[in-house]
Amino acid sequence: MSAITNLADPMDSLQQLVIDATTEIGDAISIDQLDAIDTTLMGRGSSISEARRGLGAIKDPDERRDTGRAINDVANQIKDLVTAKRSTLVATEEAAALAADRVDVTLPGRIPPRGTHHLITQTIDEIVDIFVGLGYTMARGPEAETEFYNFTAMNIPETHPSRHESDTLYLDYGEKDGGVLLRTHTSPMQARYMEQHDPPVYVVVPGKVFRSDAVDSTHSPVFHQIEGLAVDHNITFADLKGTLATFAREFLGKDTKVKFIPHYFPFTEPSAEMHAYSNGRWIELLGCGMVNPAVFEHVGYDPSAVTGFAFGMGPERLAIIRHGITDIHGNNDLRPLLDPDQRILRQYV
Ligand code: DAH
Numbered sequence: 001m002s003a004i005t006n007l008a009d010p011m012d013s014l015q016q017l018v019i020d021a022t023t024e025i026g027d028a029i030s031i032d033q034l035d036a037i038d039t040t041l042m043g044r045g046s047s048i049s050e051a052r053r054g055l056g057a058i059k060d061p062d063e064r065r066d067t068g069r070a071i072n073d074v075a076n077q078i079k080d081l082v083t084a085k086r087s088t089l090v091a092t093e094e095a096a097a098l099a100a101d102r103v104d105v106t107l108p109g110r111i112p113p114r115g116t117h118h119l120i121t122q123t124i125d126e127i128v129d130i131f132v133g134l135g136y137t138m139a140r141g142p143e144a145e146t147e148f149y150n151f152t153a154m155n156i157p158e159t160h161p162s163r164h165e166s167d168t169l170y171l172d173y174g175e176k177d178g179g180v181l182l183r184t185h186t187s188p189m190q191a192r193y194m195e196q197h198d199p200p201v202y203v204v205v206p207g208k209v210f211r212s213d214a215v216d217s218t219h220s221p222v223f224h225q226i227e228g229l230a231v232d233h234n235i236t237f238a239d240l241k242g243t244l245a246t247f248a249r250e251f252l253g254k255d256t257k258v259k260f261i262p263h264y265f266p267f268t269e270p271s272a273e274m275h276a277y278s279n280g281r282w283i284e285l286l287g288c289g290m291v292n293p294a295v296f297e298h299v300g301y302d303p304s305a306v307t308g309f310a311f312g313m314g315p316e317r318l319a320i321i322r323h324g325i326t327d328i329h330g331n332n333d334l335r336p337l338l339d340p341d342q343r344i345l346r347q348y349v
Contacts, residue, residue, distance in 0.1 A: 149188035182210035231308030286313035
């Protein structure tokens, strides 16, 4: 920038100052930069203020006045240039900030990961659906159960080991005689349901059951069962076999072979286990049998008028069989199902 006082003609140097300032202001790309230019052009120590200070040295009053005017003129021009440039820069910076903050409403939304039902719930739903397809309804019952329904009504004798405190989780609730416990199976719902409904009865009851067991590959203190009960006129063991074989084929595949092996349960007579041939070996799927007339008597059904069959299965067990859930040695293991590890659970969505 030319120093006005150094030039022979101050008017010329003022003119040059305007030309230079116009370029400099025009080239500013930010408000900060413009502020700096403004200070250099107009602030203390600028050519303008220097020129103003030099006015006193001009002796001729006319010349002093003309020079003073010319300086003011230049100062005003520069001020106007800075003001105009400032509003352009403000507008540009605002537009840039808006562009940076802009929300593109046309972008696809972020889809949050969707929850799914746990494999145990999926398995229960699927099993219940199979029986609903066969004409059954679904019921649920209390997890805290009385000794009467859990044992006595199911014809489980006083001396049965499952009544023992080391096998069953008793609750400190009510009186010991006829006390309350966490149900050890869903079978008590057979009695509760029959008390509430006249025959015919076709019902499945899924739910949690509890036992005094530590967790290992086949045990857990909390697990699920699905109870089934069919009571009608002239129900036979053939109905039991047909129904449960149909279930096995629906659940494990249409060519699944099943066999029935004699067993003992207090609430059914005769009793059996149904085994299925799966992955090259026979595995136990469920317990079943013809309803013991003693159970009908407990609920007020006439054992000479109706017959029925019952069954109980464990969805955890069925899930690990069907999905081949094993430990590293290839043995079925239910523990991965109890583990809230997403890497396991995500495989079954
Ligand atoms: N309640 C039996 C248990 O927990 C399972 C069971 C077996 C249920 C045979 C039944 C049945 O209804 O007929 O081991």
